[in-house]
Each structure stands twice: as C-alpha cells, then as structure tokens.
Amino acid sequence: xxxxxxxxxxxxxxxxxxxxxxxxxxxxxxxxxxxxxxxxxxxxxxxxxxxxxxxxxxxxxxxxxxxxxxxxxxxxxxxxxxxxxxxxxxxxxxxxxxxxxxxxxxxxxxxxxxxxxxxxxxxxxxxxxxxxxxxxxxxxxxxxxxxxxxxxxxxxxxxxxxxxxxxxxxxxxxxxxxxxxxxxxxxxxxxxxxxxxxxxxxxxxxxxxxxxxxxxxxxxxxxxxxxxxxxxxxxxxxxxxxxxxxxxxxxxxxxxxxxxxxxxxxxxxxxxxxxxxxxxxxxxxxxxxxxxxxxxxxxxxxxxxxxxxxxxxxxxxxxxxxxxxxxxxxxxxxxxxxxxxxxxxxxxxxxxxxxxxxxxxxxxxxxxxxxxxxxxxxxxxxxxxxxxxxxxxxxxxxxxxxxxxxxxxxxxxxxxxxxxxxxxxxxxxxxxxxxxxxxxxxxxxxxxxxxxxxxxxxxxxxxxxxxxxxxxxxxxxxxxxxxxxxxxxxxxxxxxxxxxxxxxxxxxxxxxxxxxxxxxxxxxxxxxxxxxxxxxxxxxxxxxxxxxxxxxxxxxxxxxxxxxxxxxxxxxxxxxx
Numbered sequence: 001x002x003x004x005x006x007x008x009x010x011x012x013x014x015x016x017x018x019x020x021x022x023x024x025x026x027x028x029x030x031x032x033x034x035x036x037x038x039x040x041x042x043x044x045x046x047x048x049x050x051x052x053x054x055x056x057x058x059x060x061x062x063x064x065x066x067x068x069x070x071x072x073x074x075x076x077x078x079x080x081x082x083x084x085x086x087x088x089x090x091x092x093x094x095x096x097x098x099x100x101x102x103x104x105x106x107x108x109x110x111x112x113x114x115x116x117x118x119x120x121x122x123x124x125x126x127x128x129x130x131x132x133x134x135x136x137x138x139x140x141x142x143x144x145x146x147x148x149x150x151x152x153x154x155x156x157x158x159x160x161x162x163x164x165x166x167x168x169x170x171x172x173x174x175x176x177x178x179x180x181x182x183x184x185x186x187x188x189x190x191x192x193x194x195x196x197x198x199x200x201x202x203x204x205x206x207x208x209x210x211x212x213x214x215x216x217x218x219x220x221x222x223x224x225x226x227x228x229x230x231x232x233x234x235x236x237x238x239x240x241x242x243x244x245x246x247x248x249x250x251x252x253x254x255x256x257x258x259x260x261x262x263x264x265x266x267x268x269x270x271x272x273x274x275x276x277x278x279x280x281x282x283x284x285x286x287x288x289x290x291x292x293x294x295x296x297x298x299x300x301x302x303x304x305x306x307x308x309x310x311x312x313x314x315x316x317x318x319x320x321x322x323x324x325x326x327x328x329x330x331x332x333x334x335x336x337x338x339x340x341x342x343x344x345x346x347x348x349x350x351x352x353x354x355x356x357x358x359x360x361x362x363x364x365x366x367x368x369x370x371x372x373x374x375x376x377x378x379x380x381x382x383x384x385x386x387x388x389x390x391x392x393x394x395x396x397x398x399x400x401x402x403x404x405x406x407x408x409x410x411x412x413x414x415x416x417x418x419x420x421x422x423x424x425x426x427x428x429x430x431x432x433x434x435x436x437x438x439x440x441x442x443x444x445x446x447x448x449x450x451x452x453x454x455x456x457x458x459x460x461x462x463x464x465x466x467x468x469x470x471x472x473x474x475x476x477x478x479x480x481x482x483x484x485x486x487x488x489x490x491x492x493x494x495x496x497x498x499x500x501x502x503x504x505x506x507x508x509x510x511x512x513x514x515x516x517x518x519x520x521x522x523x524x525x526x527x528x529x530x531x532x533x534x535x536x537x538x539x540x541x542x543x544x545x546x547x548x549x550x551x552x553x554x555x556x557x558x559x560x561x562x563x564x565x566x567x568x569x570x571x572x573x574x575x576x577x
Contacts, residue, residue, distance in 0.1 A: 002029045002042060002059075025049060034084040036092075043096045054102040055089055057082070057128070064117040066238050075120040082124040090131050094140065102184060103141045105132060112146040112192050116242035129190045136189040145183055148194030150176055169195045209251045209273050210266060216243045222266055232262040248272070254557065259335050272554060305333050305352040307370045311341035313348040322573060323374055324382045326350040327367070327389030327396075329414075330498055336556060337386065343562035346382070346569065349374065353392075355490070358497035360505045364395035375400070380576045381407030382569050386556065390414030391502050394538060398509035408515040408572050410565060413524055413552050415535050419502035430503065437470055437496070438462045444495050445474045467496075511540040515572055518543050519561060523551035544568075 006028055007013050016026050029045060032038035046052045059081035063074035086105055093100055110118045111125035128144055135142030149170040171193065179193045214222070217234055231244070241261055248254050252272055256264070311334055315321045324346040326337050332353030334341075341348040351367045375381045381400065385393035390411040397409050420430065430436060438461035445457075457477060464470045471492050475485050516539050535543055548561040555561060 001026065002031060002033055004030065004032075006030050033088065034080040036088060039085070039088040039092055040096075043092055047096065051099040052093070052097040053099055055093060055097070055100065055104070056102075057086055057089065057105040059085065060106075060121070062118075062121060064121070066117055066242065067119050068238070070120060075123070078120040078124050079127075083127045086128045086131050090135060101141055102143070103132070103135060104143045104145065104184070105129075107144045107146045107190070109146055109148045109192070109194055116246060133189045136187075142189050143183060144190045145180070146190065146192035146194075147171075147176065148192075171195045209247065210269060212247050212251075213244055213266070213269060216240050216247070227266040227270070230263050230265050236262070255339075257335075257338050260338070263335070268553070271551060305355075307352055307354065307366065308374075309334050309350050309352060311338065311348040311350050313341050314343065314345045315347060317347075319347075321346050322379065322382065322569065323347045323349060324384060324569065325371055325374070327383065327385035327393045328352070329387030329389055330495060330502075332498075336553070339557045340384075340562055343559055343566075345566045353498075355494055358494060359501045360391050360395055363392050364399060367392060367396045368399045371396070371400070372403075375405055375407075377404060380573060381405055382410075382572075383407065384410040384412065384565065385414065386412040387414045387552065388419065388498065388502055390418065391416045391505055394507065394512065395509065397512055397514055398507075401513055402509075406514060406576070408517070408569070409512070410517045410519060410568075411535070412519045412561075413521050413555065415518075416502075416505055416507050416538065417534055419499055420504075434462060436500075436503075437467055438464075440496055440499055441470055441474055441492065444492060444499075445477075467493075507538060509538075512538055513540050515541065516543050517565075517568060518545045519555070519565075520545060520547045521550045521552060521555040522547060 007016065016028070019026050027045065027049065029042055031042045031045075033042050043052060061077050061081055063070075063077050065074065082105075090103070093103065105128040107125040107129055108121065109115070111122045111129065114122060125144075125146075129146075132142035132144040150173060175195075176193065183191050183193075214220070217231065217236065217240060219234070231241075236244070241258065244264075245256060245258075245261055248256055248269075254272065310317070311326070324344055326334070326341065326348060328334060328337055328350065332355075334350035334352060337350055341350070351370055353363055354366050357363050357366055371381075383393050383397060391414070393409060393411065394416055397407070400407070438458050441461060442458050457474070460473060460477075461470045464473055471489055474492065475488055516535070518535060546561075546564060548555055548558045548564070550556075550558050550561075
C-alpha cells in the first residue's frame with residue numbers, strides 16, 4: 001500500500017493488524033510514485049515480496065474552483081497522483097511486471113458526467129481513462145471505474161457526508177466491492193457505478209426547488225424581492241449560477257443556457273416546475289392580472305442585436321441542408337429560442353427586431369429585407385414564429401408571397417390577435433388609453449418592482465397625465481441605477497409600443513397561400529382552439545393544428561415538438577420538389 005501520509009489513525013492500524021493476523025504481509029510505502037525514481041523503487045519493492053499481479057490507483061488530490069479561478073498550479077497538484085502516477089505505472093509495469101493481470105484506476109462521475117468546479121479533477125480522470133483504453137487496445141490489462149460519491153469511507157465521507165453530485169447519491173462501500181468483482185471480470189476499459197437520485201415529481205405543489213434556489217441566492221422571503229426580478233438583478237454570481245443550473249438539471253431534467261439563467265425569475269422557475277402538473281389543475285402562478293404578462297417577456301439585455309444571427313442546430317455549418325428562419329416573441333432576440341434551434345435538423349437563423357422599429361408593418365418590412373438574401377424561388381422557405389413573432393411572421397410571409405416566394409409557416413401559440421385577447425381578459429376597457437398604458441407598463445416593469453406593490457403602482461400610474469410621466473414614475477420606483485435609467489426608459493417604451501402595435505394590428509393582406517401549422521401547447525395562452533385565434537380568416541388553405549405538452553414558454557423546450565417540425569419540413573420539401 002502506498003500513502004503520502006502513511007498510517008494516520010487507529011482504525012487503519014487495527015485493520016492492518018487484522019490482515020497480518022490472517023498471514024497477510026502488509027507493507028505501507030511512502031514512496032512518491034509521481035516521480036520516476038519513486039515509481040521504480042515501489043515496483044522493485046513489490047517484486048521482492050512476490051510477482052506484481054495487480055496495480056490499483058485510488059489516489060486523489062482536489063483543488064476545486066470555477067474555471068476562471070483555476071491555475072496551472074492547481075491543475076498540476078491534481079494531476080500528480082492521477083496522471084503522473086498512472087503514466088509512470090503504465091510505462092514501467094510493462095517492463096517490470098510481466099505477470100500483471102490487473103491495472104485498475106479509480107475515476108469519477110465528475111469525469112463521466114462533469115461537476116462544477118472540478119475541471120482539473122475531471123481532466124485528470126479522463127487522461128487515466130484514455131491510458132486504460134490504450135493499454136487494453138495494445139493487449140495489456142486496463143480498467144478505469146467512474147465511481148459516484150462513496151459513503152462511509154474516503155474523501156466524500158470525511159468532507160461532505162450529505163453530498164449529491166449531478167443527480168447521483170452516495171453508494172455504500174459494500175455495494176462498491178460487489179460491483180468491483182463484476183468489473184474485474186469483464187472486458188470494457190471504462191465502466192461506471194453510480195446511484196441515481198430520485199427525481200422530484202412534486203412540481204409546483206412542492207416548494208423544494210424554489211426553496212433550494214432561495215437558499216443558494218440567500219433569499220429568505222420572496223415578498224421582499226419579488227418573484228419577477230431576474231436572478232442577475234438579485235446579484236447572482238458565478239458560483240450561485242453553477243449551483244442553480246445543477247439544481248434545475250437534477251430536479252427538472254432541463255439544461256438551461258447561461259443567458260436564460262441570468263434572465264430567470266422565481267415566477268418562471270415556478271412555471272417550469274408546474275409543467276409536470278395536470279393541465280386541469282389551476283396554476284397558482286396565474287393569480288393576478290399581471291401573471292400572464294410572462295407572454296410578453298421583455299428583453300433585459302441592453303446591447304444592440306444584429307438583424308439576423310445563426311443559431312446552433314443539429315447540422316454543422318458545412319453540411320448541406322435547408323434553412324429555417326425563427327421569429328422571436330416580444331423580446332426580439334434569439335435567447336428564448338436556443339433550445340428549439342438546437343433540436344432542428346436544418347440551418348437555423350433567428351431574425352432579431354430593430355430596437356427603433358415598433359410597428360408590425362415596420363418590423364415585417366425590416367425582416368423581409370434581411371430574409372431576401374437567404375431565400376430562393378427554387379426552394380420553399382420555412383418560417384417558425386413564437387408568441388408576438390407570429391404576428392410579424394404573418395405579415396412578413398404575406399410580403400414574401402407577394403414577391404412570388406412559396407413556403408410554410410409554423411405559428412407557436414400566437415397569432416395576430418393574441419396580445420389583444422390576453423389583455424382584454426384583464427382590462428375593463430382595452431380602448432381606455434390611460435388604463436391600457438398603466439396596466440401594460442406595470443406588467444413590463446414587474447421584473448424590477450416587488451410583486452406585492454404592483455396594484456398600488458397601477459393606481460399611481462393612473463394619476464399621471466401621459467405616457468412619458470408614467471415611465472418617469474416607473475423608473476423612480478424601479479431598482480434602476482442612474483446609469484441604467486436611459487436604457488431602461490428606451491426598453492420600456494420599445495416594449496410598450498410593440499405590445500400596443502400588436503393589440504391594434506389589423507391585417508390587410510390577401511389570404512396566405514403557404515402551408516400553415518398552428519402549434520398549441522396544452523396550457524395555451526388563450527386556452528382556446530385555433531378558431532379562437534381567428535387564423536382561418538387569414539389563410540387560404542386548411543390549417544394543420546398540433547398540440548404538445550407545455551405552456552407558452554416551456555413548449556419551446558419540448559423535443560417532441562421539434563421532432564414533429566423536422567418531419568413536417570422534410571415532408572413539405574419533398575412534396576415541393
């Protein structure tokens with residue numbers, strides 16, 4: 001046995017004495033096996049006791065830190081007992097241990113599945129695994145075991161008795177020894193042993209996920225901060241972001257992007273957990289007239305966005321495949337469409353809205369000029385729109401058809417009258433400009449105003465004379481710094497004008513001839529059939545209606561929906577040839 005520190009406690013000494021009582025010769029070496037001289041001496045000592053038949057490397061050193069805080073020294077420290085020792089043992093045992101039957105290294109789930117803050121540890125284990133694969137390929141014994149957290153003994157038991165890594169629980173040492181017997185008698189060079197944690201099925205009825213995130217963020221009472229304030233505005237740092245991302249992945253099996261995580265709110269988190277609940281059960285997140293303003297999620301990113309951006313999809317840039325164009329909701333950027341794009345089998349481009357254009361007609365004209373550089377009369381176009389983007393898409397497709405282009409249009413939970421129908425459900429009179437401005441502005445500003453204060457904010461806004469004064473009052477009540485006021489004003493006005501344009505939009509174009517597919521989530525924005533969206537009045541051909549699990553936002557992550565879109569695009573393209 002090799003240990004840098006030798007026998008450290010009475011339990012270890014007692015075990016060694018017990019083995020000796022059974023006639024076992026036990027030698028504890030403190031040789032530095034990470035050096036060539038130390039490794040040679042170790043193997044010589046072993047050969048003096050008898051032929052070396054088995055080598056096990058169980059050693060580890062941890063220097064955990066998020067990547068930006070890592071250093072060469074931390075990587076080197078972690079590499080020594082794993083990479084350096086394994087490489088030397090591999091090289092020297094081939095010459096010095098001709099009767100070797102077992103060459104085993106202990107890897108980790110942190111390598112197989114990844115674990116935040118352990119890039120150096122994961123890389124060190126990965127290198128050991130590659131050494132074992134090379135040995136196996138060249139006819140030498142080699143086995144790397146990716147262990148999940150081990151309870152009762154070892155580093156995890158000493159340092160973190162309640163640890164849960166990437167959705168896996170601790171396993172008992174007796175279980176480890178049992179599976180080790182099986183691993184030693186099979187031929188794969190890299191194997192794994194983990195205990196999967198039970199997934200949370202309680203949804204919104206159980207506060208586990210929300211409570212966990214609150215603890216990570218240091219929030220004791222949501223009423224004090226507001227469920228619509230984004231995590232980035234609450235001061236989420238990189239460590240918090242990693243922990244929250246892991247919690248969401250473990251509990252909801254959702255891989256959320258860094259950008260979406262920054263814009264996530266507790267209200268949206270509750271929506272995500274509620275996705276598994278029955279659609280017949282009333283959602284506690286829709287308790288006020290401002291909750292459905294999540295349909296008009298404003299863009300908090302103050303940077304200018306290019307008019308078109310290529311998105312990551314299932315095909316690489318060099319592959320030959322048709323192009324698909326996405327139109328986002330009211331926020332006007334590609335951020336919320338990343339998961340959908342990632343599951344499409346085509347080149348995906350997202351059209352992003354100009355911050356200085358607010359009308360449906362103006363946005364559609366802008367999008368038309370951009371898309372004309374990518375479409376062809378020889379191939380059908382494909383446009384996929386979500387929410388507010390459906391209104392823009394209908395107008396833009398009519399303009400494309402006027403120029404002789406043909407194609408298909410997918411509308412995800414939206415149409416030309418979605419905004420008006422949603423607001424009509426909450427406003428006594430949508431035509432009352434003072435009431436309309438006050439409610440819409442409050443709904444858009446809910447991310448920076450504590451939830452409990454929203455109704456009083458509406459009353460205060462109703463006392464203002466005009467739109468400019470209402471925006472001034474909102475900025476005073478919000479958490480915006482002096483430097484942010486100008487940009488916040490611009491964003492509030494821009495999103496307000498877009499919603500207003502959507503509410504008062506009156507389509508004048510000829511009926512659309514392109515194939516139209518309406519995609520309806522089980523928890524729809526209007527909870528009505530396609531007839532409720534009045535789409536049949538705008539389309540010449542029958543509309544295909546498909547329904548998928550989710551609400552207005554979570555449906556964008558529904559893989560089955562993306563697969564259906566892929567199939568429909570392929571079928572339409574083949575029929576158009």
